[in-house]
Amino acid sequence: MKRWATGVTELDLVLDGGLPAGSLVILAGAPGTGKTILSQQICFANATPERKAFYYTTFSEPHDKLVRYLEPFEFFDTAALEERVELVNLESLLTDAAATDGEGLAPAVTEIVRTCFEQRPAIVVVDSVKALRDFAGERAVRRMFYELSGRVAHTDSVLLFLGEYREEEMQGGPEFSLADGIVQLAYEPYEPVDRRWLRVMKLRGSNHLGGKHPVEIDRTGIRVYPRMESLRPGKASLGGGRLTSGNPALDEMLGGGIPIGDLTALLGPSGSGKTIAALRFVAQGLEEGERCLYVSFQEDGDQLVKKAASFGWDFTAARDDGRLLLYHLPQGLFSLDALGPPFATDLPRKACVGSRSTASPSSSTRRARPSASPPTPASSPPSCARRAPPR
Amino acid sequence: MKTILIVDDESNMRFLHRMILESGGYEVIEAAHGAAALERAKESPPDLVITDLMMPVMSGRELIERLRADPVTAGVPIVIVSANPRSVLEAADAVLGKPYDPDELLSAARSLTQDEAA
Numbered sequence: 203m204k205r206w207a208t209g210v211t212e213l214d215l216v217l218d219g220g221l222p223a224g225s226l227v228i229l230a231g232a233p234g235t236g237k238t239i240l241s242q243q244i245c246f247a248n249a250t251p252e253r254k255a256f257y258y259t260t261f262s263e264p265h266d267k268l269v270r271y272l273e274p275f276e277f278f279d280t281a282a283l284e285e286r287v288e289l290v291n292l293e294s295l296l297t298d299a300a301a302t303d304g305e306g307l308a309p310a311v312t313e314i315v316r317t318c319f320e321q322r323p324a325i326v327v328v329d330s331v332k333a334l335r336d337f338a339g340e341r342a343v344r345r346m347f348y349e350l351s352g353r354v355a356h357t358d359s360v361l362l363f364l365g366e367y368r369e370e371e372m373q374g375g376p377e378f379s380l381a382d383g384i385v386q387l388a389y390e391p392y393e394p395v396d397r398r399w400l401r402v403m404k405l406r407g408s409n410h411l412g413g414k415h416p417v418e419i420d421r422t423g424i425r426v427y428p429r430m431e432s433l434r435p436g437k438a439s440l441g442g443g444r445l446t447s448g449n450p451a452l453d454e455m456l457g458g459g460i461p462i463g464d465l466t467a468l469l470g471p472s473g474s475g476k477t478i479a480a481l482r483f484v485a486q487g488l489e490e491g492e493r494c495l496y497v498s499f500q501e502d503g504d505q506l507v508k509k510a511a512s513f514g515w516d517f518t519a520a521r522d523d524g525r526l527l528l529y530h531l532p533q534g535l536f537s538l539d540a541l542g543p544p545f546a547t548d549l550p551r552k553a554c555v556g557s558r559s560t561a562s563p564s565s566s567t568r569r570a571r572p573s574a575s576p577p578t579p580a581s582s583p584p585s586c587a588r589r590a591p592p593r
Numbered sequence: 594m595k596t597i598l599i600v601d602d603e604s605n606m607r608f609l610h611r612m613i614l615e616s617g618g619y620e621v622i623e624a625a626h627g628a629a630a631l632e633r634a635k636e637s638p639p640d641l642v643i644t645d646l647m648m649p650v651m652s653g654r655e656l657i658e659r660l661r662a663d664p665v666t667a668g669v670p671i672v673i674v675s676a677n678p679r680s681v682l683e684a685a686d687a688v689l690g691k692p693y694d695p696d697e698l699l700s701a702a703r704s705l706t707q708d709e710a711a
Contacts, residue, residue: 264603264605269676280676281677283676284647289647289676290649291648292649294604295649
C-alpha cells in the first residue's frame with residue numbers, strides 16, 4: 203500500500219508508515235491542539251510543483267492571518283505558496299450550498315474531486331470540515347463523505363479533514379464511520395502543566411500504534427513521541443543473574459545483588475540517599491566496563507557528575523566517550539516517552555549487554571511523572587527506579 | 594465612473610477591497626473565483642481587475658491567461674493581491690501582498706485606470 207509520509211518521522215512510525223494513498227482521514231481535536239500546524243506540516247512535507255497540496259478553508263480564518271501565524275514554523279515556506287501549496291477558500295461554494303437548503307454541498311465536493319483528478323495533488327486538506335454542518339444536515343454530510351471517500355479512493359491523494367470535534371461527537375457522526383482514518387489530537391491539564399497527545403483511533407489497512415502518544419509543538423512544528431512500550435512490544439528481557447550495587451552489604455541483603463532484567467525501585471524520603479545509591483550503582487558499572495544510562499528528572503548531567511565526583515567517582519571520561527548516557531527530563535514538563543527516539547538512536551549504538559540503567563524521579567515515590575521538553579542528554583538526579591538493562 | 598472587478602475567494606477580502614475602492618470613487622463589482630470573474634469581464638469589460646491567485650473553480654493565474662487571450666479583455670490592466678506577493682506574474686501590471694496598505698491599492702488603481710479624478 204502506497205503511503206504519504208507526514209514529515210514527522212515518529213508520527214509515521216505511529217501510523218505504520220504514513221497516511222495511506224487514496225484515504226480520507228479526519229484530524230479531530232479541540233481548538234489549539236495543533237490540527238492546522240500538523241496538516242500544514244504534512245502539506246509542505248509532500249507538496250512539489252508537480253504534486254501540489256491544496257489547503258481548503260471553509261469559515262476558519264483569513265489566509266493572510268493563517269500565513270502570518272504559520273510563518274514562524276521552520277517547515278512553512280511562504281515563497282512556496284501557490285507553486286507547491288495552494289490556499290483556497292470554499293466559502294463562496296458553501297454559501298451557494300446554504301441557498302439550496304442544505305442539500306448543496308455538491309459544489310464543494312465537485313471542486314475537491316475535480317482538483318484531485320485534474321491536479322493530482324499529494325494532499326488535500328479541508329479546514330474545517332465541522333463548519334460544513336452549518337450548511338447541511340446529517341444526510342447531506344453523510345452523502346458528502348460517501349462521495350468524497352468513494353471518488354478520491356480512485357486517486358492516490360490523501361484527503362485530510364480537520365474538525366473541532368468533542369470526544370463524544372466522535373462516537374456517532376457519519377463522517378467517522380465513513381472515514382478511513384481518525385487521528386485525535388488533545389490538550390489536557392496534567393498538573394502542574396498541560397500535556398498534548400495524539401491517538402490514532404482508526405486507520406484502515408494499517409497496523410498502527412495504539413494509545414496516547416505525547417505531542418509537543420515547537421518551531422519545527424509538531425513533534426510526536428511514540429509510547430515507549432509500543433515501540434518494542436514483548437521484547438522485555440527475561441533477565442538472569444545479578445549486578446552488584448556497589449555496596450556489598452546491600453548486595454548481601456538482596457541475595458547477591460540487583461536482579462538483571464527486573465525493574466527495581468529505590469524508595470525513600472528526600473535526603474535518604476537514593477541519588478547517591480544510584481550514582482554508586484553507576485560507578486560500579488563503569489568500573490566493571492559496562493555502559494550506563496541515567497535518566498534524571500531533577501538535577502542535570504553536570505550536577506550529577508559533580509555530585510558523583512564529590513564521592514570520588516569520576517564520570518567525566520565515561521560521559522565523554524559515551525559509556526555513560528545522562529538524560530535530563532525536567533520534572534513536570536514532559537513525558538518519559540520523549541526518551542524513545544534518543545533511546546532508539548543511542549542505545550543500540552552505545553549500550554550493550556550488561557549495561558545498567560537508572561531513572562530517578564526526585565520524589566520519594568519514584569514514580570515517573572511525564573512532563574515536557576525535548577530530550578536533552580544531560581543530568582543526574584536524586585533517587586531511582588532501576589530498569590532492565592538495555593541490550 | 595471607472596469600474597473595478599475584484600476577484601477573491603474570501604468575502605472578507607472582497608469587503609475590504611470594496612470599501613477602499615469605493616472610498617476612492619470607483620464602482621466595484623465582485624466575483625468569488627476566476628470562472629465567475631471571467632464571465633463578468635466578458636459581459637462588460639471593467640477598467641481594472643484586482644485578483645487573488647489561489648481560488649476554487651478557476652485560479653487567478655488561469656483567469657489572467659484567459660483575459661489576456663481574449664481580444665475583448667486583453668487590454669484590461671490587472672493587479673494581483675496574494676498571500677505570496679513574490680509569485681509575480683509577468684502578465685500582471687502590479688502585485689500587492691496580503692495584508693496591504695489601503696493607499697497602495699488606491700494608488701495602483703489610480704495609476705492603472707489613469708483616473709486623475711478618482
